[in-house]
Amino acid sequence: xxxxxVTVATGSQWFAGTDDYIYLTLVGTEGCSERTLLDKPLYxxxxxxxxxxxxxxxxxxIGDIVLIKIEKKKYWVHDDWYCKYITVKTPxxxxxEFPCFRWLVDDKEVILRDGRARLPxxxxxxxxxxxxxKELETRQKTFRWKEWHxxxxxxxxxxxxxxxxxxxxxxxxKGVDFILNYSKAIENLYVNQFMHMFQSSWGDFSDFERIFxxxxxxxSEYVMQHWKEDFMFGYQFLNGCNPVMIQKCTQIxxxxxxxxxxxxxxxxxxxTLEEELKAGNLYIADYEIMEDITANATDPCTPQYLAAPIxxxxxxSQNKIxxxxxxxxxxxxxxxxxxxxxxDQHDWLLAKIWVRSSDFHVHQTVTHLLRTHLISEVxxxxxxxxxxxxxxxxxxxxxxxxxxxxxxxxxREQLICENGLFDKANGTGGGGHVQLVQxxxxxxxxxxxxxxxxxxxxxxxSQEELPYYYYRDDEHVVKxxxxxxxxxxxxxxxxxxEIQAFVKDVCSFxxxxxxxxxxxxSVQTREQLVEYLTVVIFTASAQHxxxxxxxxxxxSWIPNAPPTMRNPPxxxxxxxxxxxxxxxxxxxxxxxxxxxxVWALSQFQxxxxxxxxxxxxxxxxxxxxxxxxxFREKLTEVSKLIKNRNEGKKLPYYYLSPDRIPNSVAV
Numbered sequence: 001x002x003x004x005x006v007t008v009a010t011g012s013q014w015f016a017g018t019d020d021y022i023y024l025t026l027v028g029t030e031g032c033s034e035r036t037l038l039d040k041p042l043y044x045x046x047x048x049x050x051x052x053x054x055x056x057x058x059x060x061x062i063g064d065i066v067l068i069k070i071e072k073k074k075y076w077v078h079d080d081w082y083c084k085y086i087t088v089k090t091p092x093x094x095x096x097e098f099p100c101f102r103w104l105v106d107d108k109e110v111i112l113r114d115g116r117a118r119l120p121x122x123x124x125x126x127x128x129x130x131x132x133x134k135e136l137e138t139r140q141k142t143f144r145w146k147e148w149h150x151x152x153x154x155x156x157x158x159x160x161x162x163x164x165x166x167x168x169x170x171x172x173x174k175g176v177d178f179i180l181n182y183s184k185a186i187e188n189l190y191v192n193q194f195m196h197m198f199q200s201s202w203g204d205f206s207d208f209e210r211i212f213x214x215x216x217x218x219x220s221e222y223v224m225q226h227w228k229e230d231f232m233f234g235y236q237f238l239n240g241c242n243p244v245m246i247q248k249c250t251q252i253x254x255x256x257x258x259x260x261x262x263x264x265x266x267x268x269x270x271x272t273l274e275e276e277l278k279a280g281n282l283y284i285a286d287y288e289i290m291e292d293i294t295a296n297a298t299d300p301c302t303p304q305y306l307a308a309p310i311x312x313x314x315x316x317s318q319n320k321i322x323x324x325x326x327x328x329x330x331x332x333x334x335x336x337x338x339x340x341x342x343x344d345q346h347d348w349l350l351a352k353i354w355v356r357s358s359d360f361h362v363h364q365t366v367t368h369l370l371r372t373h374l375i376s377e378v379x380x381x382x383x384x385x386x387x388x389x390x391x392x393x394x395x396x397x398x399x400x401x402x403x404x405x406x407x408x409x410x411x412r413e414q415l416i417c418e419n420g421l422f423d424k425a426n427g428t429g430g431g432g433h434v435q436l437v438q439x440x441x442x443x444x445x446x447x448x449x450x451x452x453x454x455x456x457x458x459x460x461x462s463q464e465e466l467p468y469y470y471y472r473d474d475e476h477v478v479k480x481x482x483x484x485x486x487x488x489x490x491x492x493x494x495x496x497x498e499i500q501a502f503v504k505d506v507c508s509f510x511x512x513x514x515x516x517x518x519x520x521x522s523v524q525t526r527e528q529l530v531e532y533l534t535v536v537i538f539t540a541s542a543q544h545x546x547x548x549x550x551x552x553x554x555x556s557w558i559p560n561a562p563p564t565m566r567n568p569p570x571x572x573x574x575x576x577x578x579x580x581x582x583x584x585x586x587x588x589x590x591x592x593x594x595x596x597x598v599w600a601l602s603q604f605q606x607x608x609x610x611x612x613x614x615x616x617x618x619x620x621x622x623x624x625x626x627x628x629x630x631f632r633e634k635l636t637e638v639s640k641l642i643k644n645r646n647e648g649k650k651l652p653y654y655y656l657s658p659d660r661i662p663n664s665v666a667v
Contacts, residue, residue, distance in 0.1 A: 001057050001058060001059060002057070002058050002060075002061060002062075003055055003056070003057045003058075003091060004026060004033070004055070004056045004057075004058070004065075004088055004089065004090060004091065005053060005054070005088070005089040006024060006026075006038070006055075006056055006086060006087070006088055006089075007051060007052070007086065007087040007088075007089075008022075008024075008038065008051070008053075008054070009050075009051045009083070009084040009085050009086070010046050010047065010048060010050045010052075010082065010083065010084065011048070011049070011082030011083070011084050011101075012048060012049040013048070013082055014171060014172065015048070016048045016049070016081070017047040017049075017050065017081065018046050018072065018080065018081035018104075019046075019075055019076070020072050020073060020074055020075045020078070020079045020081065021037060021039070021072070021073040021074075021075060022037070022038045022039045022045075022046060022070065022071070022072055022081070023035050023037055023038065023071040023072075023073065024036050024054075024068065024069065024070055024071075024086075025068070025069040025071075026056065026058070026065055026067075026068060026088070027062075027065070027066055027068065027069060027127070028062030028063040028065050028066060029062075029063035029066060029127075030061055030063030031060065031061075031062040031063065032062060033058045033062060034058070034059075035071075036054075036056050038054050046081060065088055065090065065096055065114070066113070066114075066127055066128065067111055067113055067127065067131060068086055068088070068111070069109055069110075069111050070083065070086070070100075070104065070109060070112070071107075071109040072104040072105075072107065072108070072109075073107055074106075078105065078106055078107075080104065080105045080166060081103065081104045082102070082103050082104075083100040083102065083110070084099075084100060084101055084616070085097060085098060085099050085100050085101070085115075085617075086098040086100060086112065096114050097115040097620045098112040098113070098114055098115060099112075099115045099616070099617065099620070100112055101618065102167045103166040103167050105166045111131060111135075113128070113131065113389070113390050115617075115618070115619070116390070116620060116621060117391065117392035117395055117486060117619060117621065117624070118390045118391070118392075119391065119392070119486060119487075119492070119495075119496050119498075120132065120388070120391075120496060120497050120498050121492075121495050121496065121497075132388045132390070135388055135389065136388060136498075139384050139385055140385050142165050142384075143156065143165070143381050143385050144156070144157035145157065145381065145509050145510070146158075147512075148412060149434050149438070150438070151438035151441055152434075152437055152438065152441065153370075153374045153375060153377070153378050153441070153510055153511055153512075154378060154381070154509055154510050154511075154512060155374070155377055155378075155381075155408065155412070156381055156405050156408075156409060158409055159413070160409065160413050161406060161409050161413060163409075164405065164406060168380075168384075168403070168405050169406055170403055170406050170407075170410075201582060201583055201585075202585065202587075202588060202591070203582070204578065205582070208557070208558055208559060208591075217552070217553065218652075219550075219553035219554070219651060219652070220552065220553050220554075220556045220557055222650055222651060223553070223554060223557045223560055224557040224560075227557055227559060227560040230322045230323055230341060230352075231322060233322075233323055233352050233355075234321035234322045234323055235321065236359075236554060237283075237313065238321060238469045238470070238471065239468070239469070239470050239471055240550065241546075241547055241548070241550035241554045241555065242359055242360075242362065242363035242367050242547060243469075243471035243472075243546070244367055244458075245285045245286075245287075245359060245362065246283050246284075246285050246313065246321070246458065246460065247285075247457075247459055247460065248283055248284075248458065248459025248460065249277065249282040249283050249284040249312065250277070251277070252273075252277065252312075253284075253286070253310070255310070255330055255331065255332060256310045256312070256325075256327050256332065257332050257338070258273070258312055258324075258325045259273070260272050260274070262325060262338060262340055263312075263314075263324045263325055263340065265341075265342055266314055266322070266324040266340075266341060267324075268316050268317045269281070276314070280465060281314060282312065282313070282314060282315075283312075283313040283314075283315065284311065285310070285311045285313065285355070285359075286310045286311075287307075287308050287309050287310070287355070287358040287359070287362060288308055288310075289308070289362060289366065289436065289439055289440060290306055290308035290309075290358050290362065290436075291308035291329075291330050293306055293308075293432045293436055293439070294430070294431055294432045294435060295427055295428070295432060296423065296426060296429040296430040296432060296564060297430055298423045298429060298430040304427045304564045304565065304566060305427065305564075305565045305566070305567065305569065306358070306428065306432065306565075307328045307329065307354050307357070307358055307565075307569045308328075308329060308330050308358065309326055309327060309328045309329070309351075309569075310326070310327045310330070311323055311326050311355050312324050312325040312326075315465075315466070319466065319468060320468075321466075322341075323352065324340070324341060325338050325339070325340055326339045326340075326348075326351040326352065326354075326355055327339070328351060328354050328569040328570070335572075336571065337571075337572065339351035343573055344573065344576070346576040346577055346578060347570070347574065347576050349576075350576045350580070350584070351570075353559060353562060353565075353584070353585075354565065354569055356560055356561055357427070357561070357562040357563075357564070357565050359561070360555065360561045360562065360563055361426070361427060361428050361432075361433075362436075363547065364426070364428075364433075365433045365436040365437060365440075366436060366437070366440040367547050368544075368548060369433075369437065370437050370441070370444065371440075371444070371448075371449070371539070371543075372540070372544040372547065372548070372665055373407070373408055373411070373544075373665055374408065374437075375449070375539060376400075376401060376404045376536075376540045376544070376664070377401075377404055377405050377408045378510030379397070379401060379510075379536045379539075379540070380401030380404050380405050381405065381505075381510065382505040382506045382510055383397050383398075383401060385502075385505055386498055386501040386502040386505050387498050387499070387502055388498060391498055391499075392482070392486045392619075392624075393498075393499055393502070393533060395618035395619055396480070396482070396537075397533070397536055398616075398618065399609065399614050399616070399664065400537045400540040400663050400664050401665075402609070402666060403605075403664060403666035404664055404665045404666060406666075407665065407666050421593070421597070424590065424593045425563045425564060425589075425590040425591075425593040425594045426563045426564060426594075427563060427564035427565060441514065441517075442514075442516055443516070444516075444517060445516070445517055446519040446520060446535070449535045449538075449539055450531065450535055451475050451543075455472055460472060470653035470656075471546055471653070471655075471656070474638075474642060474653065474655075474656035474657070475656060476638045479530070479534070479631075480627060480631045481627055481630075482623075483526055483529060483530050483533075484526065485623050485624060485627070487526050487529070489526075490525040492526075493523055493524065493525060493526055493528075493529050494524055499523065500522050500523070503520055503521065503522055503532065504521045504522065507519035507520065508521065520532070540664050540665050541611055541661050541662065541664065542611070542656055542661050544662075544664075544665045545655055545656065545660065545661040545662060546655045546656055548601060548602070549602050549604075549655055549660065550602070550655050551598040551601050551602045552598045552599050552601075552602035553602070555594075555598045556595060556599070558585060558586060558591050559585060561598075562584075562585050562586055563586060563590065563594045563597075564590060565584050565586075566583065566584055566585070566586070566587065567580065567584040600667075601667060604662060605662070605666050605667055608662050608666075609662065609663050610659055610660065610661055610663065611635055611658045611661040611662075611663060612631060612632040612635045612658060613663065614628065614663075635658035635659075636658075636659075638658050639657050639658050639659045642654060642656070642657040643657065
C-alpha cells in the first residue's frame, strides 16, 4: 500500500508548541487519505521548534496531492499551535512543500495548498477554485473594515489587540504595551523622578542638559551643541526625521511678504531676492496645515499653544540650507511680524523653536501616523481580504505588513485614543491630532506615495542643486524582479481578478473612495503593478525607517523639537528673553513623557527582520529564490556604500541603510 512520509515543523516562538490532538488528511486528485491522528497529548511531539515525521499509509492510490487538511482538537484546554510548514514525501520519492506559517487556534482546521504561487486564472480544477473562493470568503468575514474617525483611512474592526485574528497579533502583547514601554523608557533614561512634575518649568537650558547628558548619543549630542545655529536648523529639513516638508520656492507667497531689504544681508551672491528666486536658491517650508488645529486643553492648569508658521530658506554659496525669514502665522500683519536672522537673538531663536515645534506635530501625525502607519494598515487589510495565500503578491507583501495592524490597534487602544498617552505631552493631544489627520487626508494622494514623483513635486530632485539631501539620495532603486515570472503580459495583469479586487478595495473601502485621493481602482499593465507593489513595500519599510528611527536623535534635545508650547507665539519683536523661551518650552513632566516616547519609538523590535530577511519561505520556486538572493546582494552593496559615505561624518545619515530598514511598520 502507498506510504507517504509527512514532516511537520513547529514554530520557535514562545508557546508555539501544543499538547492538543493534531489530525492530518491528504487530499489528492483521485481521493483522500483517512483522517490520521499524528500526535496524542503529552507525547512530546509538536513542541516549540520541533520537526516531527510520520508515515501515513493509504489503501489505494489517491493521485497527486493537491491539499493538506490539518485539524487541532482540544485535549484539556485550548492550546494554540504555530505550524511553520509541512513537507510530504510521496511514494515515488518526490517532495512537496506546504508552507503554513500560521496559528491553529481553538478547534478549527487549516487547509494548505502546496507552495507554488498561482494566479487565480492558473487554477483549473474545481477543488482548487473552490478552496480559493472559500479561503477569501472566510478572510473577508474575519478582516472587516471599520471607520475609527470620520475622514480617516479605514482600519481593522477590532477594539483591542486581543480581538485581532491570532495570525496578526504580536507574539507577546506585553512587548508592545505603550504604557509599560514608555514608563520603562523614562526609567532607563533616568528621568522618572520628573515624570509627574507637570507645571514645573526647567530653570534654563543647562537644566535640560543635566538630564540629557545621561542619555545622549552621537547625533543627539551634536544637536544639543549646535541646535541654535542656523545651519543645524536648515540641515534638519533635508536629513532630520521629517525630510518631506521642504520644497523649492518658485514664488514668494502673498501671505508671506518677505522683501529684498529684509533679507539682503543673508544673500551671498550679489543678487536680489527675486534673482535668487529665479536662480533656484530659495526653498520654503509652509505649515499651513496647522492653522486652526485645536491645541491640547486636557490639562486646565497648563494652557498649550500651536502655530502655523512659514519659513523661507536660502541655499548659500556652500550649498547649505539656512533660514532667512520666519512668520509664525498664515496671516501677515502687525501682530504677525516676519522674524529675521538680524533680529534680536532671542526673537530669532524663539521663532525657530516655534517652527521646530510645528514640524514635530506634522511629523508625528501626518508624516508618521497617517502616511506610514495608517496607509500600511489599509494595504494590509485589503491584502488579507482579496489575495489568496497562494497568490504571488500575497507571498510578496506578507512580510511587509507583519505586526502593522497589531501596532495600530494597540495605538488606538492606548496611545492616540481619548485620554491616551498622546494627550500627556503633545500640543495636538486631546483631539488636535484627529483634526490634523482629517485635514491631511484632503491632500493625500496615491502619487504622493510614489517616491520619485513626491520628490519632483517638491522640486527637490536635482542632486547638483542640492548635493547633501541624503534622504533623497539613499532611496536607491533596488527592485525585486519577480513580477515577470508570474505575469507574462499586461493582459495577465488585467485578467487577475484578485489583484484587481485588492487595488479596488484599497481605494473604494480603505480610502473610502474620496474623490481627491486619486488612488487607482485597477492596474492595467505590469509596469503599473510593479509601481503599486513598490509603493506598498517602500511605505512600510524604507519610508517608515526614514521618518521613525531618527526620532531620538533629533527630538530628544527638547528645545530642538518641543512637543508642546506653554506660551502663545509672540506677536511683537523685542519682547522675548531667555526666561520667556524656557517658560514656553514643555515643563518637566511633559519633557519626561516626550523623552520616553521618542526613545521607545526609535527602538527596533526584538528579533527585528530587516529588508531582505524573509525567514518564512513562502516562495518555493527556484527563479523566485534566485531573484530574492540577487535582491539581498544588491541591498548589501547599498549598505556598504552608505557606510563608506558616512565614515568620518559628524552627522552620519544611516536611516535608509538597508541593514537598518525593518520590513514592516511594527513600532
